[in-house]
Amino acid sequence: MPGVSAQPTIGVLAVQGDVREHVQALQLAGARAIAVRRPSEVEAVDGLVIPGGESTTMDKLVRIFDLHEPLVARLQDGLPAYGSCAGMIMLADRILDGHRDQQTLGGLDITVRRNAFGRQVDSFEEDLRIRELGPEPVRAVFIRAPWVEDVGDAVQVLASVRVEGADHPVAVRQGNLVATSFHPEVTGDHRVHAWFTDLVRRA
Numbered sequence: 001m002p003g004v005s006a007q008p009t010i011g012v013l014a015v016q017g018d019v020r021e022h023v024q025a026l027q028l029a030g031a032r033a034i035a036v037r038r039p040s041e042v043e044a045v046d047g048l049v050i051p052g053g054e055s056t057t058m059d060k061l062v063r064i065f066d067l068h069e070p071l072v073a074r075l076q077d078g079l080p081a082y083g084s085c086a087g088m089i090m091l092a093d094r095i096l097d098g099h100r101d102q103q104t105l106g107g108l109d110i111t112v113r114r115n116a117f118g119r120q121v122d123s124f125e126e127d128l129r130i131r132e133l134g135p136e137p138v139r140a141v142f143i144r145a146p147w148v149e150d151v152g153d154a155v156q157v158l159a160s161v162r163v164e165g166a167d168h169p170v171a172v173r174q175g176n177l178v179a180t181s182f183h184p185e186v187t188g189d190h191r192v193h194a195w196f197t198d199l200v201r202r203a
């Protein structure tokens with residue numbers, strides 16, 4: 001499909017969270033970006049971004065809007081997806097400190113701990129080196145962020161943050177699924193979106 005390789009259509013799950021920033025970052029990265037609120041839109045995309053926001057609310061709205069099953073089906077079918085913060089939680093197979101009844105879409109063989117840094121500090125920034133993005137460090141903005149508590153064999157850890165002597169993964173990849181605890185859409189550095197757009201092109 002030549003159209004797909006030139007300019008993939010990437011959806012941003014738009015039930016809750018910072019949708020507009022991701023749409024802009026994807027457009028600057030060379031993708032055609034659309035908001036996804038309906039099952040028909042889930043079917044129309046070549047890749048999906050799940051933004052930051054509040055994962056318990058996002059989970060509820062995804063089910064109310066009848067998006068849960070179509071999203072799970074496409075993810076199981078290999079749809080490339082990138083989740084940031086609450087989006088990372090939505091892509092995780094397992095959650096710690098989740099709300100009662102909270103579900104995820106799953107796909108990533110990881111356990112995330114919600115609000116993990118909250119015990120230290122709610123929000124902070126840190127420069128991270130991520131090999132896939134080149135030598136320049138990424139300014140990572142964490143806002144009530146989760147961290148990854150453990151990962152399955154197929155999961156590659158791209159970056160970690162050290163807290164009290166222990167490293168906690170904050171960027172992971174498993175095939176065409178990528179997740180970060182931080183928010184690259186708020187910094188003006190679109191390398192994460194460009195890298196993901198490329199991944200969608202090649203998928």
Ligand SMILES: NC(=O)CC[C@H](N)C(=O)O
Nearest residue numbers: 052053054055085086144
């Ligand atoms: N910035 C964010 O996306 C925060 C995530 C939020 N703490 C949650 O659990 O859903």
